[in-house]
Amino acid sequence: MLPFDPVNFRGQFEFFQHNPDWVYLDNAATMHKPNAVIDAITAFYQRNNSNVHRGAHSLSQNATRAFEQARDDIATFVNARERQQIVFCSGATAALNQIAFGLMHTVLKAGDRVLITALEHHANIVPWQMHCARFGVTLDVVPLDNQHQVDQQAFSEMLQRKPKVVSLSHISNVLGHIQPVVQMINQAKAAGALTVVDGAQGIVHDSIDMQALDADFYVWSGHKLFGPTGIGVLYGKTAALELLTPIFGGGEMISEVQFSHSLFNILPFRLEAGTPDIAGAIGLAAATNWLQKVNRNEIKNYKAMLLNQFFEGLKRIDGLDILSSPVHNAGIVALNVQGEHPADVAELLNQQKVAVRGGQHCAMPFFSQLGLAGAVRFSFAPYNNEADVTTSLQALTQAVEILTA
Ligand SMILES: Cc1ncc(COP(=O)(O)O)c(C=O)c1O
Incomplete structure (x- = not known):
């Protein structure tokens, strides 16, 4: 280093x-973006461009290898237990929408509660609002104290209402305040909730060890971490990712399609419908590899x-x-x-x-x-x-x- x-x-x-x-x-x-990222993206388009996972030809196999290597690199960067826990998406907003929508069909039922805080970015408010309203789920909001910090006393009390999901930002994008996420995740888990961390700012500030943090989901956007726009990561524990109903259907995410029904693919592909942002994933891995050297x-x-x-x-x-x-x-x-x-x-x-x-x-x-x-x-x-x-x-x-x- x-x-x-x-x-x-x-x-x-x-x-x-x-x-x-x-x-x-x-x-x-x-x-x-550092030169390392720009160079990696340029090199992919100049030398290796092909679609992934589907071509019989060697060029596609090379592109697939580079894309899947990017997944491995990012899994290493955050110490994910398994590579399939890294799902590529377009960014934190897409990931939070996938989680909010995906849980409505499995974990969340009418009458359940979701808990967020008053410090959230719209990306961690609006998807919950949209889907909570549609499925009869109540959205509760932890207020702030007079220092503009999440009121921890109120948080503890609101956990007693037994929310099924607690979704909170690691670091406020407005104030820069670092939330006591480890403590809050532990409390939420003890109350029986699934935990979601909006890490759009958190991943930038510090090394995150997903196994140590132990949240069910942690999401971020590549472009805030020296990477390109259009790519982001939905990290989830395998069991948590399995709870998500895919938000998009199409190619890549299926193992069989009939007019009567379709069977979904295994993780992570089940949640990656369509052609992924191949160059974006390679660019993001270039960013994390570059950052890890310092x-x-x-x-x-x-x-x-x-x-x-x-x-x-x-x-x-x-x-x-x-x-x-x-x-x-x-x-x-x-x-x-x-x-x-x-x-x-x-x-x-x-x-x-x-x-x-x-x-x-x-x-x-x-x-x-x-x-x-x-x-x-x-x-x-x-x-x-x-x-x-x-x-x-x-x-x-x-x-x-x-x-x-
Ligand atoms: C805390 C936080 N969450 C979510 C987002 C949304 O990120 P994106 O627009 O890249 O999806 C941002 C972007 O500013 C953010 O700061």
Whole structure:
């Protein structure tokens, strides 16, 4: 394993050579891709392109090998017990829809309950809402405390209502707060619930050992983990994946089709209807293989240093409402300039070539509870540097001066 060298790390992202004057702090939305990922995708299309699992010819067999190797690599990356536990899909949203819909036919019956938290991304709210309403299942929401953390007392109490499923985010995409997922999963399991973790932000922050975490499902999107868009992972324990009714029918996911009926394939193919995103899976495995070469603890410490520097700088700017806490934070800061709309602040930063996101960050219920129009979100990645922190603080100071002049 190589020590983490920030300059060398950043140097592997060609994006910054083409955009040297931009400070990119919208990493929670999507990350840039290192050359290793771009090269792997290009090499697949240039040299190996063929469809998988079906061709009699050697080119298809090569493509199948590369695609299935990607599954193995990703299984190793998260220490999944079995390779079939890695189901490829288009991203966290697709995976959560598959879980929400898939369980309605098997685990969840009318009168049952599903528990989520008030800190969820829409992707972990709307699929449950859609299917709960349709199947007569009740959706309960754990409220937040006054620090914008999930209220653990309320969580314990709501588990007494015996939800069949508990679905929660590992890390808030708005605030960056790291949830006590290990403890919450253990509590949910003790209450008899199936556990779902939305790991779209969690997988980015830390190494995740699926066997140690022991959630039934853990989902994420490739594009937030240095990989391409259009690919993601639905990890599930084998028994949990077997409970899912496929959301899509078609080729690949069947073992036999008659006009009278069809028989489904074995895992993971049962949940991967149609031609998969072959190059995407190969690109995502290239990302995880590349990331595994670097000491991730050092990456975490580096990001914590940038975050600390940013929070220190914020103390010198008057008129801010900071929503995020620096404690247990994965590198995201949501804030508002008092009395100003977050979109205006984000636009003034954009004019200074600081890329942030302003708005509700796919978490409308969270902002409704606070009575806020949204927030400006600064999200850090290991390719950011101290100059990015300084420039973004200067740009924010300037934005505040303009708005409050
Ligand atoms: C916590 C969380 N969950 C789910 C999603 C949805 O991811 P995608 O749009 O890639 O499916 C996101 C994306 O921002 C996220 O941050």
